[in-house]
Amino acid sequence: MPRPSQQLHPHRDPVPLRPAATVLLLRDTPQGIEVLMTRRSMTASFAPGAYVFPGGGIDAADALAHSQSTRRATQGDLHLTQAIAAIRESFEELGVLLARHPDGSYATTADIASLDRKAPFAAQCKERGLTLAGDQVFVLAHWIADRDLSRRFDVPFLAARMPDGQSPVA
Template sequence: MARPTLQLHPRKEPAVAHPAATLLLLRDGALGVEVLMTRRSPNASFLPGAYVFPGGRVDADDHQTHTLARAPDAGGRYRTAALAALRETFEELGILLAVQADGRPITRTHLQALDRSRALYPQLQAQGWSLAVDQARMLACWTTDRSVPKRFDTVFFAALMPDQQEPVADEMEQFEPVWVRPQDALAQHQAGNFFMIFPTIRTLHWLSAFEQAGQALAACTEDEPLWNSTPRGGLVGGQPQRFMEQDLPYAELALVCPSGQLEHALDWQHERPVPLLRNLHRLTAPNASVMTGPGTNSYIVGDAASGYIVIDPGPLLNDHIERLLAFTAGQITAIVCTHSHADHSPAARPLAQACARLTGRTPPVLGLASAATARSTAAFAPDRALA
């Protein structure tokens, strides 16, 4: 990690993430696996109008009612979260994963004996019923990214929709329960008709790989998440976009904005250097290709007082060389080439000569000479070879 004094943005302590849980109820539809989603109240303080899976905060009662859970060992260290997910699903949609004292599942008729406006656990105790936490499979853990003022540490579970039950929204927190194929939900979101947040979108992408609900549940575990993610956000085309740990931009966001500030532009820049740290900039050459991606990255290390080192000046493109020269005002103390490929080293010598014309000083070109068998386009001879 970079020293805090080199960070572009001051460090700040993220808001505390509150424990929460959610449940993906699955079924097999005519065209494949479907998941139950609902629309949050437009007046909600968190994610108004978003389509979500049922769920909510872990309450104190969830910590104290493990005796109401069937299968004493089910859920492991996420057992309390599993109880919360099942309780919230009942409160919001009237669906209850529970069994009677003899082990038979609860049906729609049994649910008529329960009042959703009252606490669930005392009612279960009075009926002698238990929550079927063993039917909720562990899927993932999502923690709200650091830039958001209201954060949750949410455990995602998945389960089959119980037979002989129908979702009925509470019309306070949740509205419009809908069964939807993951692919259709993602397409509607892309069209702007089905607002969802990043963890929901990524979870649906995972779910869309399965043709049947049983296959998705089989891919889950009893007590270990398939992934544990705290996304980071950056600006792409001026709009916020979030990324998981395995996404390429994540490491750059962690470097530039370690406290989660939503301020770093991830767009590849050919016209101007992108600041990464107080003494580190990246300028991407306009030589996009299959081998170079958006272009070769030239790195500029230093500042006006110390002078600059340019690492990998790139291909022989005059515009790119002129931009490196303009940003550094020719105050380059060394040019380093990591290797001699035609997209990394040819600009080294012309850049050094341009510095000499501008300042009267020629920076040394450092690196490892190309082999005698190298192509003419990759021929490279440094002023001094590096070990």
């Protein structure tokens, strides 16, 4: 281990980790698999201009929405909360909604257009009889940002199939 005088940067305690979730939305096409990415604004405070998968911080409301989501028998509370956060972020950022009607059909473009991307997410879905498809979101990988970064995230990379008939709108 180098002496403190030999380190490139002075020691600093790492900033706290912020729980987040990101999702790879996949679509199978005749030309092969498509993966949805978006580009961050050049004025963003974190990773300006970077190409990213939709996602963001986990909100307290995400953990409170378990009763509005389907889940796999093996899906624990933490993974369900992460899935709900990813579903919410996909809707807020790109207008993609992983939610189903009681008959099992995914939300339509008309359903999506009737929702406000800035209003409380789970409550709007519940009002319209939509159930979040948490059981269709799977953990792919997990990343924790380097301790020397000024903003740090604890992020599972999740994967889900893009619902048929939906297209992203930034």
